[in-house]
Amino acid sequence: xxxxxxxxxxTASGEAGTSASDETWRQVEAFYRHEAMxxxxxxxxxxxxxxxxxxxxxxxxxxxxADGLVTSDNTLGYYDENRELLNARVxxxxxxxxxVEQPPSRLRYFVQVIExxxxxxxxxxxxxxxLLLQHRWNMEQQFSGExxxxxxxxxxxxxxxxxxxxxxxxALGKQGLSVFF
Amino acid sequence: MSNADRPPxxxxxxxxxPPPIPIDARIGAFQAQxxxxxxxxxxxxxxxxxxxxxxxxLERIFARCWLYLGHESALPENxxxxxxxxxxxxxxxxxxxxxxxxxxxxxxxxxxxxxxxxDAGVATTFRCPYHAWTFSTExxxxxVPRLAAVYGEGFDKxxxxxxxxxxxxxxxxxxxxxxxxxxxSLREYLGDMAFYLDLxxxxxxxxxxxxxxxxxxxxxxxxxxxxxNFAGDHYHVPSTHASGVAMGFRSPLSNNGYCIQxxxxxxxxxxxxxxxxxxAVPTAYHGFMEEMRRQLAAKHGPSAEAFVPIGVGTIFPNxxxxxxxxxxxxxxxxxxxxxxxxxxxWCVVDRALPAHLKAEVRKQYSLAFGPGGIFExxxxxxxxSVQDALRGHIGRQGRxxxxxxxxxxxxxxxxYGSPFPGSSSDILxxxxxxxxxxxxxxxxxxxxxx
Numbered sequence: 001x002x003x004x005x006x007x008x009x010x011t012a013s014g015e016a017g018t019s020a021s022d023e024t025w026r027q028v029e030a031f032y033r034h035e036a037m038x039x040x041x042x043x044x045x046x047x048x049x050x051x052x053x054x055x056x057x058x059x060x061x062x063x064x065x066a067d068g069l070v071t072s073d074n075t076l077g078y079y080d081e082n083r084e085l086l087n088a089r090v091x092x093x094x095x096x097x098x099x100v101e102q103p104p105s106r107l108r109y110f111v112q113v114i115e116x117x118x119x120x121x122x123x124x125x126x127x128x129x130x131l132l133l134q135h136r137w138n139m140e141q142q143f144s145g146e147x148x149x150x151x152x153x154x155x156x157x158x159x160x161x162x163x164x165x166x167x168x169x170x171a172l173g174k175q176g177l178s179v180f181f
Numbered sequence: 182m183s184n185a186d187r188p189p190x191x192x193x194x195x196x197x198x199p200p201p202i203p204i205d206a207r208i209g210a211f212q213a214q215x216x217x218x219x220x221x222x223x224x225x226x227x228x229x230x231x232x233x234x235x236x237x238x239l240e241r242i243f244a245r246c247w248l249y250l251g252h253e254s255a256l257p258e259n260x261x262x263x264x265x266x267x268x269x270x271x272x273x274x275x276x277x278x279x280x281x282x283x284x285x286x287x288x289x290x291x292x293x294x295x296x297x298x299x300d301a302g303v304a305t306t307f308r309c310p311y312h313a314w315t316f317s318t319e320x321x322x323x324x325v326p327r328l329a330a331v332y333g334e335g336f337d338k339x340x341x342x343x344x345x346x347x348x349x350x351x352x353x354x355x356x357x358x359x360x361x362x363x364x365x366s367l368r369e370y371l372g373d374m375a376f377y378l379d380l381x382x383x384x385x386x387x388x389x390x391x392x393x394x395x396x397x398x399x400x401x402x403x404x405x406x407x408x409x410n411f412a413g414d415h416y417h418v419p420s421t422h423a424s425g426v427a428m429g430f431r432s433p434l435s436n437n438g439y440c441i442q443x444x445x446x447x448x449x450x451x452x453x454x455x456x457x458x459x460x461a462v463p464t465a466y467h468g469f470m471e472e473m474r475r476q477l478a479a480k481h482g483p484s485a486e487a488f489v490p491i492g493v494g495t496i497f498p499n500x501x502x503x504x505x506x507x508x509x510x511x512x513x514x515x516x517x518x519x520x521x522x523x524x525x526x527w528c529v530v531d532r533a534l535p536a537h538l539k540a541e542v543r544k545q546y547s548l549a550f551g552p553g554g555i556f557e558x559x560x561x562x563x564x565x566s567v568q569d570a571l572r573g574h575i576g577r578q579g580r581x582x583x584x585x586x587x588x589x590x591x592x593x594x595x596x597y598g599s600p601f602p603g604s605s606s607d608i609l610x611x612x613x614x615x616x617x618x619x620x621x622x623x624x625x626x627x628x629x630x631x
Binding site (some may be wrong): 066095 | 394
């Protein structure tokens with residue numbers, strides 16, 4: 001499935017890199033499996049521990065143009081976070097009076113890895129499809145989108161350095177966005 | 182004498198504005214007294230679920246009032262356009278080739294298709310995809326394919342421009358339009374609210390600009406629920422937003438502040454120092470607001486300090502804003518049927534703010550009041566539960582309560598000095614602004630007097 005020929009491949013960020021080895025693919029897929037488990041069980045403190053301190057986590061707003069949905073820098077994000085802001089969100093969701101998740105949603109994450117690339121600096125980037133199903137006490141909805149991640153390799157395994165998720169739907173359906181992508 | 186001991190003002194000393202609702206007036210199939218107390222202190226639950234009332238609102242409120250279209254800075258050059266809606270009517274807002282702002286119904290005059298199908302861009306013409314009738318940025322029909330061959334030589338293109346709003350005007354960068362040729366001027370419509378908007382929009386040299394991108398999401402709720410919430414529902418903060426207090430993004434709400442209604446259904450309110458005062462995730466915006474506060478006090482006296490930031494507010498019918506200690510957001514609650522809205526929400530910053538601070542303010546706004554905001558998410562969830570509880574035969578019976586702070590209103594100038602217009606209460610937590618909202622609403626909804 002993976003190409004180990006060493007040919008340059010485009011990445012999500014458009015930078016050239018080297019196709020990753022089977023071992024790196026396994027590590028990335030294992031990361032996503034573990035992450036899905038933590039997110040589904042809303043173990044957000046452990047999820048935050050999977051992130052590098054310099055994490056940037058962004059779900060940009062899209063604009064509909066003649067060329068389709070586009071995103072740009074320095075515009076609004078549904079999520080527009082560093083570690084401090086992610087910590088603040090998690091602290092809010094932990095409150096018993098966080099009504100949007102009282103009672104908590106049932107969440108189901110499906111991640112399909114499309115591409116894994118080894119960067120020149122030793123980092124790893126990955127492109128994946130995300131499908132998320134949410135069932136809350138008073139509504140249900142689904143999200144789909146494209147995730148572009150970069151990782152750094154540490155002694156404890158991969159750590160997420162940046163994530164950009166572009167959702168396919170422009171006007172978010174349903175009130176109270178309370179899930180991470 | 183403490184505020185709590187202050188005797189209520191007598192009705193004669195300070196007559197109600199907007200005036201009481203005449204009990205014998207008709208609102209569609211209803212008598213006004215079946216729907217509302219004359220002073221607005223009780224509102225029937227059917228007002229939020231009745232289809233007939235909603236159709237009447239589209240005609241008598243949304244086709245007559247000035248509605249917010251967006252911020253002028255989103256249309257920087259001639260030909261810049263954006264699409265939005267005025268209630269349920271899709272519109273194109275465009276800066277035409279001579280620089281004039283215009284708004285048109287986004288629907289071909291021939292057979293109705295939308296002539297523009299994207300959010301924003303720059304254009305010289307709008308070409309309908311159905312039969313290719315083409316319109317200029319001035320709304321004129323400039324091309325009809327095979328005109329002479331199929332319609333004949335006598336066909337008069339000048340009769341078939343895009344339907345244009347009756348009037349479009351701006352205030353401090355905010356663009357508004359109305360379909361009603363009889364409507365008062367925008368300045369007259371805003372009335373005394375213009376004074377407070379000016380405090381919010383012209384704090385710094387150069388005014389305001391909008392950060393790129395629009396937050397769009399839907400909430401299954403009648404449009405009046407969020408409009409009246411932003412009119413000054415401070416009472417919901419300690420419960421609805423308890424989690425935001427617990428994690429330190431905002432301080433616990435005190436009852437020290439103002440709730441001001443300025444007539445025409447418009448209102449603002451703020452606790453002292455503004456909403457979102459808290460120690461978690463601080464930014465340098467705090468210091469900037471301190472400086473603005475000093476400048477305003479130097480101009481209008483020490484009591485003016487209370488008006489930076491200006492607070493939360495609603496411009497009747499469905500435009501709201503939140504100017505807090507951390508950011509400023511504008512939003513419109515577009516109705517999508519009686520039981521649904523599409524929210525469009527923006528982050529608006531002072532143009533002269535340094536770029537790094539604009540970025541920080543943008544992130545604070547998204548964290549708190551974007552659709553995934555740690556405050557917004559609980560409002561939306563609870564508002565949906567309101568609508569769900571009104572759908573049934575029993576759930577639509579009875580009235581909502583707006584009695585808080587009855588009789589405690591007095592001219593704002595008595596508390597804050599002569600430049601400050603409108604009517605305010607001596608406590609922050611009051612439903613005076615909601616009562617004023619519904620009295621004005623009823624005035625528009627009533628059958629014209631014969």
